[in-house]
Every structure is written in structure tokens, then in C-alpha cells.
Amino acid sequence: MSEALVTLDNLTVKRGGRAVLSGIHGCFERGSMTAIMGANGAGKSTLLKSVMGLLPSAQGRVIRTPHDLDIAYLPQQAAIDHSFPVSVGEVVAMGAWQRVGGFGALKQREWRRQVAEALARVGFDDISKRSIGALSTGQFQRVLFARLLLQNAEMVLLDEPFAGVDAATTRDLLALVCEWHQQGRTIVAVLHDINQVVRHFPATLLLAGRQIAWGNSEEVLSTEHLQQALGMSGSAEQSEGSRL
Amino acid sequence: MIDWLDQTLWMPFTDFGFMRRALIAGFALSISAGPVGVLLLLRRMSLMGDALSHAVLPGAAIGYLVAGLSLWAMGIGGLVAGLLVAMMAGFTSRRSRLREDASFAGFYLISLAGGVMIVSLRGSSIDLLHVLFGTILAIDANTLYLIAGISSVTLLVLAVIYRPLVMECFDPEFLRTVKGRGGWAHHAFLLLVVLNLIAGFQSLGTLMAVGMMMLPALVARLWTSALGSMMLLSVLVGCAASLIGLVVSFNAGVASGPAIVLSAGAFYLISLVISPGGLLGRQHR
């Protein structure tokens, strides 16, 4: 019935010679919306990078169907130099790379319209001429979401998209993510807020270097599982209902 | 007053062919070295230009030993040596613990010492001075063609690889995730850097050439924050420095290469104080 877009087949990933993620087994189905949770260092970012093909697997495989599946990826901390002389509009327009490539022509008016539209969707007036150095962290995150909009990908991976972002911006961007889900896109997001996950994400993958549980969010986020994810300290009570 | 201006500014160029050629060489160099310098700066590779300019030395020295003061021999020798060092530095930084700047430093230091030793094998200290500091006042028509050729090729290639190059520089991770390849653009760009250093060392010498690449770029960075205008401004600063440097060198009887680079340096120091991005500006805070 449902179709697996990305299958993790007993995936193990090593970083710095150490297995930081092992035995991950399961799949992201088309149209699913999955949260990835776990303590710091649990391997959440590593998992997203493996799905993107940015890290090799030490054992097992990542199977993407179709092979050239279109995936957009928002890294945890984009290694972007904010003093770089580019404008907001140029950053957003980068989202069109896959359609246009390094040399293809963009019709000025057409891409201006698309950029302005994407900026409007993330709650900006047309600020495409402004330089990115003039943006706050939250504003810049909105701009990166506008770039994701232009990418128009079937599957979207978000690594802690709301870290350092205020409540209003989080609400707007989360609404956008839910809208993508309704359009039938497949969403995978690394998050720390358990309430947010339970409310908006039907599925959760809980990690602690290995896979603790993967499935229905409410079942996955049981006290027992959370205790395992946090280590043996039994401090799940403290974190319950708040942050992991 | 007018007379004096005429004598100092105009006469050197109307009366002496070598001054005219030097000026045109300086302009041609500025037109391409400026934008290349701007991109080096944005890639945080400002010192890489310096390293590469030293790396060119042993190749140029071998060319000089084999064929004397031959434009082509020294140019091709320098090109090969520069590319070799760039490639080895890139390769070792991918395969070892060293970052690119560190492995660059290792190779260019070897290159520099090797180059000086090669020159000392047969040449005199005058030869060494020539290789190190160039002879912009002895530029003949062939050298001019070479410099103008390199300058044109640079602008053309930059125009073609502009988008991937800037993207690769700004957000390489994004480029990888959209399956764009930035690696070749980076290599093409390093080739342009070496080519411009070759063009520069024919006129200014290996040690001075990088000054014409980086100083105008720094000035431009201080004044503007849009990529296009940065490149344009770097070209204008380079041209102005060439003109001022040559005039000063002619009238004061000092070496032309350092005079040109020092003129660019004066622009830099002044900008450092009064520009929007400088010490008195507030934009960077």
C-alpha cells in the first residue's frame, strides 16, 4: 500500500573511526512525517547526512527509491559566512539550482517572481535586495526555508530547524512544514521539543547511537523509551513533556 | 602648475614607449587580477595567493636557466610549478590531517627555497632580482600580448564559471546536496590564479604580483558589500595604482614594481581608516 522512499537497511555509520550510529533499520514512507529525537550526540545529524549521501555507510545501506530521489536538506548549522556579499534574493534563488544548473538561463522576471513569492510565504515583504549580513538568526532561517520552497523537493530533511528561533517564527515555519506534509511531501525533522513532536509528527525515530524505537510517536515516546534514550539516569521524568 | 602637471603626468607616457607599454600592462593586469583577488578573498584564501606566487618561482627559474630571459620558457615553467604545488597541496590536505593552508605552506616554502637555489646555481644576483621583482619598464610587445591574453582568458573563464564558483564558495554543502559539482570550478579558479600570477610576474616579479591581486580586492571589500561592485572597484583601484605608481617611479627614479604595489597599499591604508567597513566605519559592528 504505502511505498518506501528511503529505506535504511541495518545502517551503521562510523565517524572518526567510531561507530556513532549502528543497526538502524526501517523506512521513511512516501508522504510520512517523522521526527528524529535523541540526546546530544545520539547520531541524529549523522542519520540525516547518511540519508543525503553525505556520509558513507560502514555497514548496511541507504536505499533511495527512485535512485535519484529529490531530497532537500537543511543542515543544523549551515556553514554560511554571513558577511559574504550576497543578497537575500540570490540565496533564495539558489533553490532553483537543480532546475537551472550552473549555466542554464533564468528569466529575470520569472525568478524574481518566484523569489518574491517564496519570501512572502515565509512572511517577508520583498527583501530580496537586502544583504544577508543584515538578518538575524531567525530571519535567516526564514530565508533558508524560502530557499527550500524553491527547491520544491519530494522529500525534505530538516536538522533542528527551530533551534535559536523564537516562538512566532517557529509557529510560522512549523505551519509551512505541515503544509508540505499535506501536499504529500515526505518530511523528516530532528527536533527536541516533545510536545511539538506529539502534536504535529505522526511518527518518531528515537536514537541513542542505536535505534531505540521507530514508529507511532506516542508509543515511541514512552517513559521507558525516553529513559533508555537518556541513559540509565532515570531522569526522564524531568524531561517528560518538555525537551529531550 | 599646468605645466608641472603636464611634465609629471603626461610627458612620461607621450614621450616614452616603454612607459606606455608599462601602463597598458598594468591596466590589463588590474582588469583580471582584481576580480580574481576578490574571489580569493571571499574564499578566505588571501594568503594562498601569496603561497602560489612563491610556488611559481622554481618553474620560472628553471625556464630562465634553460632559455634565458624568455617569456614563454619562464611563463610555462612557472605555470607548471604553480599548478603542481596547488594540486599537491589540495591532494595532501584531502588525504592527511593537514588543512589546505598548512599543506600549501609546506609546499610553497620548499618551492621558494628551491627556486632561489636554482637561480643561484648559474645566475647572478641581478638575475635573481629580475625574477623576484620583475621589469615592468622592459615590457616588449610580446609580453604585452601575453598579459593581455591572460587577462582576456581570465575574464571569459570567470564569466562562464561564475555561478558554480560563487555558490561553491558561499555554501559548498548546499551545492553538494543538490548534486552540483563545485570541485572543477575550484580547480579552474586555481588555474586562473596561477595564470594571473604568471602575467604579474612578467611585469612586477613573483613577489610583487600578488600585491596587485590582493590589495585592490581588500580596498573593494572595505567599500562595498555587493559582489559585482566589489569586482569593478578592485579593477579601478588596480588601474589607478598602476598609473600613480608608474608616475611616481618615473619622476622619483624608484623601482616601478614596488611603487605600483605601494600605491595600491596607500589606497588600502586610507580605506582601512575612512571606508564604511574600516576602522571609523560602523557597518561591521
Ligand SMILES: Nc1ncnc2c1ncn2[C@@H]1O[C@H](COP(=O)(O)OP(=O)(O)OP(=O)(O)O)[C@@H](O)[C@H]1O
Ligand atoms: N566530524 C566528526 N568527526 C568525528 N566524530 C563526529 C563528527 N561529527 C560528529 N561526531 C560524533 O558522532 C556522534 C553523533 O554526532 P551527531 O552530530 O550525529 O549528533 P546529534 O545527535 O546530531 O547531536 P546534537 O543534538 O548535538 O546535534 C557524536 O558522538 C559526535 O562526537
Ligand SMILES: [Mg+2]
Ligand atoms: Mg545534530
